[in-house]
Structures are given as C-alpha cells and as structure tokens.
Amino acid sequence: MAITVLLDLKAKPGSIENLKKLFVEVLPDTRRYEGCEGLDVKINQDDGDNLVIIERWQSRRHYEKYFAWRQETGLLDRLGPMLGAPPALRYLDDTGI
16 A cells, blocks of 8 residues: 655754755655655755655555665765754555545
C-alpha cells in the first residue's frame, strides 16, 4: 500500500543554504530509488530554517530499505551537523476522504 512520509528538518541557524545544497546533490538518487513515487521539498513560511520533505513511496518497506541505504552511504552523518534538532519522521496513510 502506498504511503506518504513526512521528514521535518530544523536547520541550525546559518545552515539552511548548505542543507538545501546537500538535498540538491542527493535527491536525484532518492527520486530514482526503487519504490519512490516522488517527493517535494517545502520551506516553512514562518520559519526559514524549517524544511519539510513530503515523500510518496510504494510501501513502508520500500522506504525503510531506502533509509537503510542512506545510513550506509553516510548521508545521515553529513546531515547531522547542519541540524539544530533531531528530525521528525512520520509515516502517513491515505484516508480516502
């Protein structure tokens, strides 16, 4: 069953441009990863240091496989120093409403 994954990131002050550059570099691989149906990166109008990535995946299993791969590639190690708070990750199902 398809899912939506929300990844809510809070950049350290002064790090948002580097965070955006990192995502420009790595998101093409995410979009091509098996099971990824697309993603959008949004910035909070009320907090310019807050990025939200809205991802659509064929299943949670697909996302979890992708996330494990990202851990292996060291992306999370590169991301960590730019963040001012731990990322918030939510898995959402469509309600059909």
